[in-house]
Amino acid sequence: PKHFVSLDTLSLDEIMGLIEESLRYKQGDMPPLFDGKTVANLFFENSTRTKNSFQMAERHLKVQEIPFDVATSSVTKGETLYDTCKTLEAIGVDALVIRHPESGYYHELVEKLNIPVLNGGDGSGEHPSQSLLDLVTIFEEFKTFEGLNIAICGDLVHSRVARSNASVLKRFGANVVGCSPASWWDESMGLEHRDLDDVLADCDVIMLLRVQHERHIMGDIFSKEDYHARYGLTPARVERMKGQAIIMHPAPVNRDVEIAGSLIEHPKSRIFPQMTNGVYARMAILNRALGGQL
Ligand code: CP
Numbered sequence: 001p002k003h004f005v006s007l008d009t010l011s012l013d014e015i016m017g018l019i020e021e022s023l024r025y026k027q028g029d030m031p032p033l034f035d036g037k038t039v040a041n042l043f044f045e046n047s048t049r050t051k052n053s054f055q056m057a058e059r060h061l062k063v064q065e066i067p068f069d070v071a072t073s074s075v076t077k078g079e080t081l082y083d084t085c086k087t088l089e090a091i092g093v094d095a096l097v098i099r100h101p102e103s104g105y106y107h108e109l110v111e112k113l114n115i116p117v118l119n120g121g122d123g124s125g126e127h128p129s130q131s132l133l134d135l136v137t138i139f140e141e142f143k144t145f146e147g148l149n150i151a152i153c154g155d156l157v158h159s160r161v162a163r164s165n166a167s168v169l170k171r172f173g174a175n176v177v178g179c180s181p182a183s184w185w186d187e188s189m190g191l192e193h194r195d196l197d198d199v200l201a202d203c204d205v206i207m208l209l210r211v212q213h214e215r216h217i218m219g220d221i222f223s224k225e226d227y228h229a230r231y232g233l234t235p236a237r238v239e240r241m242k243g244q245a246i247i248m249h250p251a252p253v254n255r256d257v258e259i260a261g262s263l264i265e266h267p268k269s270r271i272f273p274q275m276t277n278g279v280y281a282r283m284a285i286l287n288r289a290l291g292g293q294l
Contacts, residue, residue: 001116002289005106006126007168015135015168018288022136022280025060031283032292033062039286040068040088041097043120044075049251049275050120050129054097057282063290066093082108089115095289103160116289124158130250131164133281135172137274138205141246145172149202151194153179154209154231154258157186161250162209166191181231183221196231200240208233208249208258224257233259238268246270 007015025031039058043051058065066088070076075084085096097118098106103125109117121127135145142148150169156162156178166189169176177199178191185193200206211227228234233247241247247259247269255261264271 001110001114002291003106003110003117004128004285004289005110005117005119005122007128007131007164008126012171015132018132018281018284019136019139021284021287022132022277023140025280025283026140026277031061032287034286034290034292035062036064037094037290038064038066038092039095039097040066040093041120042068042070042084042088042099044070044081044098044100045121047099047120049278050099050127051097053275053278054118054120054129054282054286056279057286060279060283061286061290061292063094063286081105082112085109085113085117089113095286118285118289121160123160124163125160126164127160127250128164129278129282129285130161131168132285133274133278134161134165134207134248134250135168136277136281137248137270138169138246140277141244141270142204145169145174148174148204149199150174150176150205150207151179151196151199151203152176152191152207152209153196153233155184155211156180156189156191156209157184158212159209162186162207163189165207179231181221181227196237200237201242203241204245206233206241206245206247208247210250210252211254211257213254224254228257228260232257233263235260235262238263238266241268248274251275 095116097120099120101123103123105122106117119128152162177194179194179196249271
């Protein structure tokens with residue numbers, strides 16, 4: 001099966017193919033239709049964008065969604081993730097979109113299942129569909145990744161988005177740095193640690209991350225106001241960005257923490273266009289998994 005659990009398992013040619021396919025859908029190309037194919041979306045963590053844009057992509061491809069609600073499923077009786085997925089395979093589901101709090105939850109599934117697993121985010125591990133839509137957004141803007149200066153800023157250690165993007169953007173030849181408080185730094189991403197104020201003026205992309213309140217207690221370290229003043233994107237900092245530079249954030253956003261609320265729909269912001277691109281990216285991911293071609 002054509003699993004989609006990490007962009008690290010795909011070649012750069014394959015990833016570029018998915019980016020170009022996503023942009024063709026955006027330009028109006030008809031996607032392949034999968035009448036009769038079924039997908040279940042299993043979200044063990046909450047989601048607005050990922051779940052709804054996978055559902056929208058499924059509708060565009062005429063894939064039938066088999067509704068799956070963790071809270072009313074037999075997961076509540078102690079059924080394992082593997083047994084749950086094997087059950088859905090047994091009843092005829094053709095692909096599974098899964099978000100789960102455990103990093104790397106998919107290892108057993110990709111070994112044993114005969115249907116594709118599409119990772120909608122695994123704990124602090126990876127978020128490959130977000131990463132693909134981020135690549136689509138950057139490529140749409142700059143037509144290349146080579147030599148772009150990109151700063152990934154904020155709560156790196158808890159961020160699956162940062163982990164996925166740091167890896168793939170470096171593979172594509174971008175100059176990627178990380179800007180974060182020392183306590184939220186993650187050496188394993190292999191980024192150079194810089195101060196946002198020192199790199200801001202040279203950056204093509206400022207990629208902000210959500211402070212993940214559910215994974216730690218920010219009040220232990222900073223007040224929201226202190227964090228915003230020291231590490232957040234403020235109107236004064238935006239004034240120092242290059243003319244063509246853009247602001248990205250996977251959302252949901254903590255307004256006035258990692259980014260000033262007034263900047264979310266700033267002309268430089270691609271936050272809502274990222275969400276639009278997410279539908280096209282997920283159409284390409286589903287097409288790859290279900291075996292169709294553009
Ligand atoms: N960007 C993102 O993954 O958002 P959701 O958690 O709402 O899916």
